[in-house]
Amino acid sequence: MAGLVIRDNLLLGKTAVVGIGQTALGKGIEDSELSLACQAVSAALDDAGIAPSEVDGLASFNMENDREVDLARNVGLGDITFFSQVGYGGGAGCGVTGHAAMAVATGQCEVAVAWRARKRAGKGSRPWAQTAGRISNNWQWTRPFGIIRPVDEIAILTRRYMHDYGGTRDHLANVAIAFRKHANRNPVATMGHKTLSREEYMNARWISEPLCLFDNCLETDGALAVVITTAERARDAKHPPAYIHSYAQGLPPQHQTMTNYFTDDPLRGPAWTAAKRLWANSDVGPADVKVAQLYDAFSPLIPLSLEGYGFCERGEGGPFTDDGNIEWPNGRLPVNTSGGGMSEAYVHGFNLVLEGVRQIRGTSTSQVEGADVSLVTSGEGVPTSAILFTKEA
C-alpha cells in the first residue's frame, strides 16, 4: 500500500494460534478474575496440547487486574522470557495477540499466551463511576458537561456521523439484529435464546441519544485465552492452526481516546491507522476477507470499522449493512459470527479473537464456508489493533 515501506516481513505466516480456551461467559459468575484467567489459560493449553511448563511468553491487557506473576504461579508456567502489556481497554485484544506473535516470531519465546479476564463487578470495570476528587486529566474537557460514560462519548461521534453521511438508526438496527441472529445460533452466547426484531430495536429505551439499549454491548463476567507458537510447531497441533498473517496497532495523529472531538477529522479514527499497516504487511486485501469480527462495544463502531478497514468508502459503512450484507450465511461479509460484544459476550473484545480463530478452524456455530482469511479488529474510538488470520501459512 502506498506510503508505507515494507522491510523484511518477520511476522507473515511465521506464527499461529494453536489453542483457544474460555470459561463460562455471563453475569454473576462467582470465581475471582484471577481464577477465571487461570481456567481460560489452562483450557487453551489443553486445547493446544501444550504443557504449562512450555509457556515462555505472556501478553496481557494493562487493564487486567491480576498480573503475570499471579497467572504463572497458578497455572504452573515455566521460565517466562517475554511479557508485555497493551493499553486502552477494548483496543488491546488484537494487540496482545499480536505482541505474543511478534515475540514468538522474533525468537523471544516459543509458546506465548494472551488472555483477558473481566468481571463487571470488578474494580475498574466502570471507570466513569469513580468520582472521587477533581478531574485533572483529559476527562476535564468533557465530563463536567455530562459526557460521562463511554456510550455518551461515542454517541457524539455517531450523531456527527449521521449528519455528515446520512447514517440512520436503521443502519444501527441492521448491526444489532445481525449479531443477535448469530448469537441465536451460538449456545454459549448470553443472548443465545433471545431474538431481536426491528420493532423491539426501534422501541427500546434510550441510553444516550442517538443510541438505544440495543446499540450497547453486554456486560459480562468471564475469561478467554489464546496460545501462540511457531508455524513449525503449529503443524503438529491438535487443531488446524490459525496463522497470523498480518497484525497492526493504530494510534492516529492528535487522537484523544474516546473523546476524539479535537482533530481535523474526528470520524477518521484509529481503524484507518491500523488498516494502513495491516494491509501493507499482508499478501491479501479487504476483498479477500471472508469473515470479520469487528469490535462492537457500540453499534456505530461497525460502519466506522467497515470504512476504516477498507471494505467500503467513507460514509458508506451504514448502507453496507443493508440487505443482510453482514449476516451469515449469505451476506457479502458476515460480521461477528458468534454474536460479538453486543450479543455473545463483552470481554473487552477478546471473544472476537477466539471467534476469528474458530472461523479458520471451521468450528464456528455460524461457519462461513471457505473461510481462509479471517479479520479481527479491536476497539474503534481508542488506540486499537487488528489481526488477520489465514488458513495457510
Place this chain on the structure above:
Amino acid sequence: METGWLLPDLEHEVGAEFWHGCGRGELLVQACAACGKWRMPPRPMCPACRSTEIRWDVTSGRGRIWSYVVPHPPLLPAYADVAPYNAIIVELEEDPMIRFAGNLVTSVDGAINEIDPATIQIGEPVRVVFTQIEEVSLPRWVRASQS
C-alpha cells in the same frame, strides 16, 4: 455546597489557566507562544513546532454546534436528576478545528435539560455563557439568535 457534579481541578498545571479564564468570563484557547498555533485541549508542547512556550488567547466565545448527545439514565446521581439533558460540542467561529464541550441552555442560570433536544441542530450558531457550580465556572452556550 457539594453538588455531585464532576468538576475540573482548578489547580492542575495543564488546565488551570483555561478554568481561571472562565472564572473571569473569558473563553480562552491555548496558543503556542513561538508559532502562534492554537490547540485544544491544552498541553505542554506545541505539536507543530515543539515549543513549550505557552500563551493564552481570548476567543470570541462564538461558535457553531458540531455535534450533541442526549444522555438518559443510568447516570451518576447529579446527572440522573436532570436527565435527559443535552451536551454539545461547539466548534469555534475563528477556527472550527478548536472545539469545546458544553451544554445548550437558554440563559446563564438555565438548566441543561430545558431545551427540547428535538430542536437542537448541528451547525446552529451559539455563544458562550459561564455558569457557576461550586467554585468552578463552566462554559455553557446559548443560541446566538437569543438576544
